Amino acid sequence: MSAHLMCMDIGTSGVAPPDFKTQAEIADIIKVPERTLEDWRLNHVGSPYMKLGRHVRYDLAEVFAWAREQRHA
Structure with a gap:
């Protein structure tokens, strides 16, 4: 992990670091x-x-979050 992303540690900010995925990984996750x-x-x-x-x-x-916004009733 790069140094500037390491400073985004969950312990220092209380927020989990982003979970970056590739196009191939996202395509597999959302099945498109x-x-x-x-x-x-x-x-x-x-x-x-x-x-x-x-x-x-x-x-x-x-x-x-984007996927949830696409939901239709």
Whole structure:
């Protein structure tokens, strides 16, 4: 883990550090093709994501929060 993420220790802030996942991991977790995640990013309609350099990462808590917002009665 990098030094700047280590300072986000649960003991110092009382908040768990983000659980960053790759596109492949998120696709597996929410059971959609990776291509769907790519399309959502291009169309600005999917789960929040971040670019760390050229790498796309998703914070698992944000993905779950976004998924809950998609619920229909």
